Amino acid sequence: MTASAEKSTMNRREFIALTAVATGELAAFGMSGWAQNKLELDPDSVTNTDYVTDVLVVGGGMAGLFAAVKAHDAGASTLIVSKGRLGSSGLTPFAKGFFTYDPAVESMSIDEFTNAISRSALGTNNPVYTRQLAEHSLARAKELREWGFFDQTLANRPFMVPIQERGIPLIERVVITHLIKENGKIAGAAGFRLDAEETITIVAKTIILCTGAGAFKPNGFPVCDLTHDGTVMAYQIGAKVTGKEWNDGHTTRSVNPAACYDNWGDMFNRIPSTNGVEVHHDLGVDLNYRAYVTGNPVSGGPGGGPVTEEVAGGPFVPEEFQRDFGPPSGGPPGEGDAPGGRPDRGGGPPPGEGGAPGGPPGGGMAGSTMGGASAGMAIHKAEGLVPVDDRCASNIPGLYAAGDALGSYMSGGIYTQIGSSLAGSAVQGAIAGEAAAEYAAQSKVPAIPDTRLKEIINDILAPLRREEGYGPAWVTQTLQGIMIPNFVLYIKRAAMLKAALAFVEELRDHHAPMLRAANMHELRLVFETRNMILSAEMKLRASLMRTESRCSHYRLDYPDLDEENWRAWINIFKGDDGSMQLEKQSFDSWPLQ
Amino acid sequence: MTIKSINGCIGCEECVKSCPCDVIRMDPDSKKAVIAFPADCQICHLCRMYCPVDAIEMSPEKSIPVITSWG
Amino acid sequence: MKLNAKSCTIIAALAVFIGLPLLIYALGDFPRRSVLKETISILTLLFFSLMLAQFFMARSNEPLLKLFKPKQIQNVHKVISYTAVGFILLHPFFIVLPRYFEGGVKPLDAFVTMITTFDSLGILLGIGAWVLLLLMTITAIFRIGLIKRLQVKYPVWRYFHGGLAVVFVILAVWHAIELGRHTDTAMSVYFITLPVIGVALLGRYYWRTIPHKTAKAPAIQGAKS
Numbered sequence: 001m002t003a004s005a006e007k008s009t010m011n012r013r014e015f016i017a018l019t020a021v022a023t024g025e026l027a028a029f030g031m032s033g034w035a036q037n038k039l040e041l042d043p044d045s046v047t048n049t050d051y052v053t054d055v056l057v058v059g060g061g062m063a064g065l066f067a068a069v070k071a072h073d074a075g076a077s078t079l080i081v082s083k084g085r086l087g088s089s090g091l092t093p094f095a096k097g098f099f100t101y102d103p104a105v106e107s108m109s110i111d112e113f114t115n116a117i118s119r120s121a122l123g124t125n126n127p128v129y130t131r132q133l134a135e136h137s138l139a140r141a142k143e144l145r146e147w148g149f150f151d152q153t154l155a156n157r158p159f160m161v162p163i164q165e166r167g168i169p170l171i172e173r174v175v176i177t178h179l180i181k182e183n184g185k186i187a188g189a190a191g192f193r194l195d196a197e198e199t200i201t202i203v204a205k206t207i208i209l210c211t212g213a214g215a216f217k218p219n220g221f222p223v224c225d226l227t228h229d230g231t232v233m234a235y236q237i238g239a240k241v242t243g244k245e246w247n248d249g250h251t252t253r254s255v256n257p258a259a260c261y262d263n264w265g266d267m268f269n270r271i272p273s274t275n276g277v278e279v280h281h282d283l284g285v286d287l288n289y290r291a292y293v294t295g296n297p298v299s300g301g302p303g304g305g306p307v308t309e310e311v312a313g314g315p316f317v318p319e320e321f322q323r324d325f326g327p328p329s330g331g332p333p334g335e336g337d338a339p340g341g342r343p344d345r346g347g348g349p350p351p352g353e354g355g356a357p358g359g360p361p362g363g364g365m366a367g368s369t370m371g372g373a374s375a376g377m378a379i380h381k382a383e384g385l386v387p388v389d390d391r392c393a394s395n396i397p398g399l400y401a402a403g404d405a406l407g408s409y410m411s412g413g414i415y416t417q418i419g420s421s422l423a424g425s426a427v428q429g430a431i432a433g434e435a436a437a438e439y440a441a442q443s444k445v446p447a448i449p450d451t452r453l454k455e456i457i458n459d460i461l462a463p464l465r466r467e468e469g470y471g472p473a474w475v476t477q478t479l480q481g482i483m484i485p486n487f488v489l490y491i492k493r494a495a496m497l498k499a500a501l502a503f504v505e506e507l508r509d510h511h512a513p514m515l516r517a518a519n520m521h522e523l524r525l526v527f528e529t530r531n532m533i534l535s536a537e538m539k540l541r542a543s544l545m546r547t548e549s550r551c552s553h554y555r556l557d558y559p560d561l562d563e564e565n566w567r568a569w570i571n572i573f574k575g576d577d578g579s580m581q582l583e584k585q586s587f588d589s590w591p592l593q
Numbered sequence: 594m595t596i597k598s599i600n601g602c603i604g605c606e607e608c609v610k611s612c613p614c615d616v617i618r619m620d621p622d623s624k625k626a627v628i629a630f631p632a633d634c635q636i637c638h639l640c641r642m643y644c645p646v647d648a649i650e651m652s653p654e655k656s657i658p659v660i661t662s663w664g
Numbered sequence: 665m666k667l668n669a670k671s672c673t674i675i676a677a678l679a680v681f682i683g684l685p686l687l688i689y690a691l692g693d694f695p696r697r698s699v700l701k702e703t704i705s706i707l708t709l710l711f712f713s714l715m716l717a718q719f720f721m722a723r724s725n726e727p728l729l730k731l732f733k734p735k736q737i738q739n740v741h742k743v744i745s746y747t748a749v750g751f752i753l754l755h756p757f758f759i760v761l762p763r764y765f766e767g768g769v770k771p772l773d774a775f776v777t778m779i780t781t782f783d784s785l786g787i788l789l790g791i792g793a794w795v796l797l798l799l800m801t802i803t804a805i806f807r808i809g810l811i812k813r814l815q816v817k818y819p820v821w822r823y824f825h826g827g828l829a830v831v832f833v834i835l836a837v838w839h840a841i842e843l844g845r846h847t848d849t850a851m852s853v854y855f856i857t858l859p860v861i862g863v864a865l866l867g868r869y870y871w872r873t874i875p876h877k878t879a880k881a882p883a884i885q886g887a888k889s
Contacts, residue, residue, distance in 0.1 A: 088639055089613040153767040154642060156611070172610065194615055217635075219659040224635040225613035257661050258595075259653030261638040268638060269767025288662065372662020473632060480660040490662070521615050521630055598695055601845035605781040607769075624784065642768030645777040646759050648845065650695035 033474040036467065037516040041197050043464040048457060051202045053079040053169075054440035055433070056189060058176050058230060059210030060084065060159075061092035062422055063403025063429035066140065067208045069162045070433030076440045078433075079202065081174045081191070083524075084225060086163065087155030090212040091404070092422070094222050094260075096270045098150075099277075099419030100141045101134035106277050110134045113277055113417075120281045120321050121412025122550055123567055123587045128390045129381070129408040132431065133417075133424050140426035141274050153271055174200055175524045176229065178456050179207060179399070180448055181237040186398030187446035189233075190456045194520050199457050203448060205440040206398040208432045209234060209385065210425075213377050213404035216480050216532055220252025220373030222260045222268075227528035228535040230405040231384055235534065239394045240591060241572045242407035243383030244535070245542040245553045247490055248415070249284010252373035263373075278418045281321035285552050288371040288490035289314035315554045316561065375484040376535065379552055380421040381410040381428075386571050388591055392432035395591065398443065400436050402428035409569065413551035463526040469516030472525035476532065479507055483536050492543050493556040501540040507533050537580060542570045545582050595634030595655060596641075601648040602626045608640035608649060616640070670731050680858075681717040685709050688850045700765065704758045709846060711748035716833065716855070718744055719862025724826075724869035749801055756794060786842035793835035800828045819873065826866050833859040 055071040057064050060082030072078045083089060101110065108116070114130045144150065148158040163170055176191035188203040211230030215223045235241050253263045261268050290311050377383075384407040385394040392400045392408070403425030410424045411417060463469070482503045483489055488496055512530045517523040548562035549555050568584040571591065575581040585591055596616065599608075602625040609617050609626060617640055618629035626648075628634075634655075641649040689709055696702065721741040723729065728737060751758075759778065760771040769777075781787050803810060804825060811821050837855045840847050847855065 084613045084615075085610045088611040088643070093613075093639055094637070152770050154639075154769055156643070157770075157773060173615075219655070219661060222613070222635050222637040224633065225615075252661075254661075256653040256655070258655040258659045259636045261636055261651070262653040266767070268642075271767075370661060375662055477660065484660050484662050486662045521618075521633075524615065525633075600695065601843050603778060603781050603787050603843060604784045605777055607777060645769060645774035645781075646843075647701070647762060650697070 032471050034468065034470055035516075037464075037469060038518050039464065040519040041464070043461045046192075046197045046199060046461060046464075048199045048201060051079060051171075051200070052204075052445065053077050053202065054205050055079070055436045056081065056202055056204035056207045057210055057433075058082075058189065058207060059090065059212060059403075059405070060086040060088075060170070060172065061090040061210060061212060061403065062095070062425035063212075063405070063432075064208075064210035065159050065162070066426050066429030067210050067400075067402055067433040067436070068168050069166065070430045071208070071437040071440075072166050072168050072433075074434050074437030076206075076437035078168050078437075079204075080163070080168060080170045081176060081189075081200070081202070082170070082172050083175050083194075083229070085156055085172050086170060087157075087159035090226055091223060092425070093155055094264075094268055095422040096267060096272045097419035097422065098137075098141055098144070098272055098274045098426075099133070099417055099423040100137045100274045102138055102276065108277050113279070116277075116279045117411065117416045120279055120318060120416045121409075121414055122318065122561065123412075124382075124409060124414065124551055124569070125412030125416070126387075126409035127588070129387075129410040129424075129428075132390065133410050133420055133427050136427040136430065137423040140423065140430060144426070150272055150274070153269060155272075171200070175527060176211075176233070177460050177527045179233045179237050180452070180456065181396060182446055182448055182452075184397065185443075185446065186396060187448050190453070190460065192460055192520060192523060194524060197520065199460055201448075201453050201457070203446060205443045205445060206400065206436040208392075208429075208436050209399070209401040209405040210403055210429060210432075211401075211405045213380070213383055214532065214535060215248075215374055215376035216483050216536070217476055217528075218373060218375040218377075218480070218484060219258035220260060220263060220370070221250050221377070223374055223377055226377075226404075227531045228383075229528070229531050230401060232531040232534045234385055234394065234396070234399060234401070235538075235572070235574055237396065237399075238574060239396050239399060240386035241384065241538065242386045242569050242585075243378045243409070243413070243542075244538040244572060245546045245570060246378040246382045246413040247285055247552045248374040248377040248379055249282070249287070249371065249490075249552060250374040251284065251287065251369045251371055254368050254370045257370060257373070272422075275419045279321070279416050280418065281317050281551075282415050283315050283317065283552060284371065285490050285554050286315045286317070287369070288486040289554065291371060292486055292491040313559060315549065315552075371490065372484055372486055375480075375489055376532065376539070378539075379411060379413055379415055380404055381406065381408050381424050382413055383407055386569075386585070386591055390431075391435035392428055393435060393439075398436075398439060400432040400439075402432040406432075407569075413553060415552075460523075463515050463517035463523055466514070466516040469514045470511050472515050472517065472522060472529040475507060475511045475515060476525070476529045478511075479504070479529070479532055479536060482507075483539070489539070491554060491556055494544060497540050497544045501537065501544070504533060504536045504540060508537060538572050541580060541582055542572060545570055595631050595636050595652060596628050597650040597652040599626050599628065599648050600650065601646055603646055603648075605645060607643045607645060611639045611643040613637065613639065673728070673731055677717070677720070681713050682710060684854060685713045685851070688848075688854055689846060692846060692848050692851065694846050694848075698762070701762050704761065705846060707751060708755055708758065709851075711751040712836075712840070713854075713858070714744050714748040715752055716858040716862065718748075719829065719833075719859060719866060722826075722866070723822075724862075724865040726865075726869070745801065745804065749797065753794065753797060753801065756790070784843075786839055789835050789839035789842060793832055793839055796828055796832040796835065800825065800832060803828075823870065826870070830863050830866065833863070 054076040055078045057068045057080045068078050068080045113134050114127050117125050117130045118127055147161040173194040174191055176189050178190040180188040186207050190201045192199045209230035212226040214226040214228030217224040231241050293311050384405045385401040386407055388395050392402050392406055406428060411420055482500050488500045512533050515526040517526045546553055547558045548566045549559050550561055567587045571583050571585050573581050604624045609619055614633040614635055616630050616634045617626050620627045638651055641651055721737055760774040763771040763774055807821055840855055841852045
């Protein structure tokens with residue numbers, strides 16, 4: 001036997017040993033694939049509690065806060081349910097910049113501001129929602145200031161101030177899994193508690209989804225609790241969804257990429273603050289293109305130094321918004337709350353953004369920059385329910401959405417105004433709250449047949465009743481492996497998108513129905529995994545359909561803007577046969593009702 | 594390990610409530626917080642920052658291999 | 665310093681009340697934290713063990729009285745009172761102090777959450793111990809006036825002070841074992857052993873003094889102030 005053969009045998013043995021260790025570890029973390037369901041509770045002893053309300057707010061972030069407060073103030077009985085804690089779930093806890101348009105300070109008029117956003121967004125924004133952001137942001141900031149939001153790092157206490165003052169009921173750590181529609185209108189929702197063996201059914205005249213956006217539980221961005229729950233639940237009952245082809249371009253570090261806190265400098269420690277007009281065209285996808293073209297390690301990529309040379313082609317940035325990024329400086333991360341601070345794209349290329357964290361600091365941190373930290377998330381306010389008017393209503397009567405759950409295209413398919421993510425959620429939450437309260441005042445309490453509720457509860461508990469099945473964490477990891485690589489999600493071309501779609505359809509058809517759950521935590525993972533699978537399908541189909549490149553959507557096979565055919569958004573809805581349908585809706589128009 | 598340790602827990606449940614990903618639960622016997630689902634930790638430090646007695650120590654490392662966008 | 669009984673005693677005391685807790689701390693598998701937090705932790709541990717040393721800087725420690733003048737012992741007892749006890753009284757505030765310098769819950773909010781977590785045995789023990797320690801300190805500072813006003817004899821004051829100390833130390837050590845960040849098995853054994861010996865000394869002393877109140881004055885009467 002030759003030395004090299006011996007070596008390879010040893011390697012193989014080593015490999016097997018390592019695999020065994022890895023498998024053992026993964027199993028210990030509930031990562032095993034198909035397995036027996038080691039049930040920790042009796043699904044037949046799970047009880048149900050029911051609630052009745054005029055307005056149900058789903059989600060406890062910035063949008064949910066204002067939706068609840070304004071719906072209550074408009075006279076509606078209001079209930080908030082949140083998967084996590086008020087002000088401590090979703091992206092709200094990590095957003096430190098709050099955009100305000102203060103006419104006393106700004107040199108740009110609101111018209112000029114809206115036009116600047118439209119130019120940067122290459123027409124992808126909805127100017128009605130862009131303008132609304134500017135008009136209402138200062139008033140929302142003033143209220144937040146009164147509640148103490150700008151006095152401390154953590155949002156829970158300031159958020160509780162108006163909720164406690166008004167006595168608005170709040171149920172935390174509840175996973176809503178189903179929206180219920182009766183006679184073509186919203187009738188309620190159902191879900192379960194994380195901390196009790198209990199399902200929950202809620203009869204509601206109207207529902208405001210403040211469920212945030214979502215991603216594929218990626219590493220390096222604190223979005224792992226957001227899995228497009230609202231969007232997918234609404235899609236299931238016939239709502240139209242938009243914005244799935246866009247990509248948020250946040251970056252992380254190659255060393256310990258999952259360490260969100262460490263990789264964002266002091267961002268998470270900061271106290272929120274306000275900032276004024278600052279319109280950009282921050283892509284993020286351009287770095288993925290650079291890594292795609294030049295390979296790794298690349299300049300600015302893992303193991304690489306600062307960017308020194310231009311790479312030909314790639315995503316297009318309008319000349320007006322091209323920025324001259326200096327050498328790495330270790331300067332302020334992102335720029336959400338640090339007006340004047342610039343993301344330093346040399347050593348660390350954050351698509352600086354105010355609402356959610358900007359980007360990791362350029363120098364001084366361990367490891368180099370790496371794209372795809374927020375993999376699976378579109379641009380803030382671009383993906384979500386299609387609004388049919390300027391008051392956050394969806395195509396289903398009684399169903400509203402606000403913030404990242406609403407595809408308002410406030411910023412367009414690219415992140416444009418620093419700090420607008422958080423401010424936009426506040427502004428839209430307030431508007432949706434008032435609109436929903438108005439709707440509720442004119443409608444009767446809906447009736448949901450008991451058989452329907454029983455059917456839904458059975459559906460919720462089904463993964464607990466499976467004697468064996470796929471582990472949700474394993475299916476999620478498999479989905480991540482299909483969707484997260486930059487040559488699928490960021491640098492797109494038809495063949496690859498179709499290949500990924502085939503994998504995702506497989507997960508949809510043969511894994512999603514066979515997911516198992518041993519406890520309430522895993523039950524949550526089951527529903528999150530299913531939602532991510534459907535969102536992946538939406539992302540791939542929308543990306544395939546948009547045969548051009550624009551803003552944060554980049555196609556290798558269609559690298560140019562197509563103004564003739566693609567001055568349009570893509571709406572996704574469930575067809576009569578249950579299949580996923582896509583349609584175009586021209587920019588500057590509302591959907592046909 | 595994401596959350597490295599919980600030392601000096603007084604059982605106020607602030608961390609359980611504040612964790613977006615339901616990583617921490619209360620031990621019914623000791624009435625103290627325990628790291629129940631470490632694989633789901635997103636290393637955001639909210640638990641640590643909400644803890645009134647600063648009992649939680651974090652690590653930037655994830656104990657399972659993570660999937661990233663680039664190789 | 666010449667090696668004699670006195671210096672040996674001082675060295676032994678330093679080793680037991682300062683060296684030993686530091687050693688256990690150094691060898692323990694505790695997460696290491698920021699300089700400020702580590703400093704607060706170490707000082708808390710040291711001052712707590714010095715407070716336990718109070719049981720030995722008292723008239724109950726008869727061998728010590730043979731070596732040192734009562735006044736000297738009393739001075740040490742006083743110095744420890746003003747420093748260690750003072751620091752331990754501030755311990756609840758030191759827990760939340762570092763929050764002033766970092767992102768996270770506000771120190772006052774943290775403090776309120778902490779002292780209102782009434783379903784925590786450790787917190788109840790801590791609050792109980794803190795109140796007792798405060799009571800002990802205040803009554804000790806104003807003991808002359810109190811003794812006069814209440815018209816009690818000095819030994820009654822002594823029983824009061826010693827009795828409070830025993831209850832306090834039980835609550836405090838239990839609190840430290842229940843909640844302490846640095847209370848592993850070795851530290852727990854240390855925290856239990858010292859007061860057990862101290863309380864035993866006190867018990868022995870009281871046992872001897874109570875039944876023979878009218879008998880000849882105890883040899884250590886000089887320690888009275």
